[in-house]
């Protein structure tokens with residue numbers, strides 16, 4: 161039985177039908193599945209309605225107190241429950257929780273200056289609630305929020321949250337489903353690089369080839385494979401059969417390889 165952590169990108173938006181079908185298919189075969197979702201575009205839309213700006217630093221949302229309220233409502237309220245309903249409609253026993261529940265995600269401020277406001281990084285994962293739900297045949301759908309030592313809720317980038325859970329569960333695959341075909345070498349590329357080593361990922365971030373929302377994604381994939389997940393894949397969540405491709409041959413999107421540098425990405 162394999163364990164699969166799927167990060168359902170907020171960027172996939174209304175085009176997630178195939179991904180939901182795929183998740184339902186794998187859950188139906190008895191695999192252990194955990195879904196973690198983002199919600200960037202929907203959060204930004206709600207902020208705009210309230211006249212609040214959306215501001216990002218290296219792909220992470222700057223989260224002041226007002227923004228945090230919106231983040232919490234949109235992620236744990238709307239987006240999470242919408243995914244739960246969509247999966248239930250496909251016969252999956254889905255349960256929506258947030259990283260606050262059962263102390264699943266313990267956080268500390270993202271940086272010491274708290275320049276990103278109420279953004280957290282994951283200090284510790286207590287995966288017991290996931291194990292309980294999985295053992296009982298439920299599929300956890302996790303909103304990327306966490307609590308710190310003072311009981312303060314913090315916004316965690318969903319890629320980062322999913323990566324931490326992938327490592328804690330020693331996932332066979334950590335799949336980051338987003339709105340591009342994978343990591344691309346330039347803005348005009350049509351294809352993803354099939355494989356990215358840790359060294360090359362860091363190099364591409366430093367040189368700006370990897371920017372915006374792809375930065376936390378690649379960093380989360382790197383951390384996950386270095387800390388216990390077997391493999392990480394950045395794939396197009398709008399395409400049919402994407403999880404099947406990952407699990408059967410793995411030649412899809414961009415695969416992030418761990419520790420050892422295989423020198424090149426011509427996999």
Ligand SMILES: Nc1ncnc2c1ncn2[C@@H]1O[C@H](COP(=O)(O)OP(=O)(O)OP(=O)(O)O)[C@@H](O)[C@H]1O
Pocket residue numbers: 168169170171172197198199200201219318319337338339340342343344345346369370371372373374375377
């Ligand atoms: N080298 C690159 N290759 C591919 N995409 C890149 C690259 N550099 C930056 N990006 C951007 O990263 C984006 C994906 O990250 P983004 O945070 O927007 O989506 P998401 O994580 O799926 O959604 P959410 O954050 O709501 O969960 C792409 O749409 C693309 O614009």
Ligand SMILES: [Mg+2]
Pocket residue numbers: 198200319373
């Ligand atoms: Mg993102």
